[in-house]
Amino acid sequence: ILSGQGTNFEILKAIVYAVQACGGGDRNVRRIVKDEVLAWRVGEAFMKDKVFDVDVNLGLSFEEAMEQSGFHKDNPAITAERFHHRDSSTGIIKFGLMFIRARSSDEARGMMIRRSFKPADSAQLFAWGAKFRGQGSVVVSHLPIVALGSLWQDSPGTPTLGLYVSTEGELHTYNPANTHDRSVNFLAEYCNGCHGEDVPEGM
DSSP states (O other): OOOOOHHHHHHHHHHHHHHHHTTOOHHHHHHHHHOHHHHHHHHHHHSOOEEEEEEEOTTSOHHHHHHHHTOBOOOTTOOTTTSOOOSOOOEEEEEEEEEOOOSSHHHHHHHHHHTTEEEOOHHHHHHHHHHTTTOHHHHTTTOOEEEEEEEEESSTTSOEEEEEEOTTOBEEEEOGGGGGGSOOEEEEEEOTTSSSOOOOOOO
């Protein structure tokens, strides 16, 4: 498998040597060709979480914060009463964008916590939109953003919904149970007390 020239060869060689150091061989490296889950995990490892500093003002009302974000909605289910924000984490906060393939909101939250992050809420999502208004699709690498910190359930037995922003800035409800069906970025707040890796410098 070690054949070729130039930078691509050096990259492949480094990966193969790392696999060999873990006791594997060429057969293990070739798994990435047919194993989609493994390919996603390798890609995620290469693309470390992007972290940004965002000023969150909890003094704004739900509607005021949403207006400043530049997001727009047609869904009457999205209201302050249903998707309220937490009464904490105001000021300059570090946020990460995480590409996560998860089967449930609990699994997605667990992945965030292991990296010292927790799901962003509605106020934080709107503050994020305000900072990057007009350039969102560039910042999120053309993927929608999901915030699982503000959740609403219409009635027992119905899905618990989060907030979802398309690359066009349209605000929708989001069913966390469908996370494995979509390619999205989860917006998450860095939390000092969470277990996981150290947070990199913000932008």
